Amino acid sequence: MALERTLSIIKPDAVAKNVIGEIETRFEKAGLRIVAMKMLHLSREKAEGFYAEHKERPFFKDLVDFMTSGPVVVQVLEGENAIQANRDLMGATNPQEAAPGTIRADFAQSIDANAVHGSDSPESAAREVSYFFAEDEICPRS
Numbered sequence: 001m002a003l004e005r006t007l008s009i010i011k012p013d014a015v016a017k018n019v020i021g022e023i024e025t026r027f028e029k030a031g032l033r034i035v036a037m038k039m040l041h042l043s044r045e046k047a048e049g050f051y052a053e054h055k056e057r058p059f060f061k062d063l064v065d066f067m068t069s070g071p072v073v074v075q076v077l078e079g080e081n082a083i084q085a086n087r088d089l090m091g092a093t094n095p096q097e098a099a100p101g102t103i104r105a106d107f108a109q110s111i112d113a114n115a116v117h118g119s120d121s122p123e124s125a126a127r128e129v130s131y132f133f134a135e136d137e138i139c140p141r142s
């Protein structure tokens with residue numbers, strides 16, 4: 001077991017539904033420590049850079065439109081196997097396929113408006129955490 005950090009985003013649909021607190025509670029109850037957090041409204045440039053790996057995909061413009069449609073909450077979660085633990089809490093990308101009790105099953109309405117993002121590998125976690133946070137904005141490891 002390894003202590004990891006992962007980047008999580010509460011997307012505009014979940015912020016608009018007033019479920020920020022419920023989602024943060026799930027992280028805390030699962031033993032994922034919130035070690036950095038900020039609310040912001042992404043510019044197109046910031047959202048396009050974040051999702052650069054998807055820029056040739058047909059859904060890229062819709063994804064950027066959606067991610068810039070309202071504020072998001074970005075946080076760094078730390079814990080044992082945090083990357084996979086967070087993805088287990090999130091559920092499948094398509095909420096119709098997400099297991100009962102997951103964040104997406106409970107709060108998401110569609111594959112675009114799917115409530116949360118979570119890094120999917122150690123490499124993407126490192127890139128994504130540093131895309132939003134300087135090292136001195138993250139609480140030191142406990």
Ligand SMILES: Nc1ncnc2c1ncn2[C@@H]1O[C@H](COP(=O)(O)OP(=O)(O)OP(=O)(O)O)[C@@H](O)[C@H]1O
Pocket residue numbers: 059063092093111112113114116117118119120
């Ligand atoms: N076929 C699709 N149609 C529309 N939007 C999509 C589609 N596939 C993915 N997306 C959107 O792009 C995001 C990034 O896709 P990716 O394949 O990285 O999914 P993910 O890793 O499950 O989700 P995320 O990266 O947000 O945690 C998804 O969360 C979703 O909002």
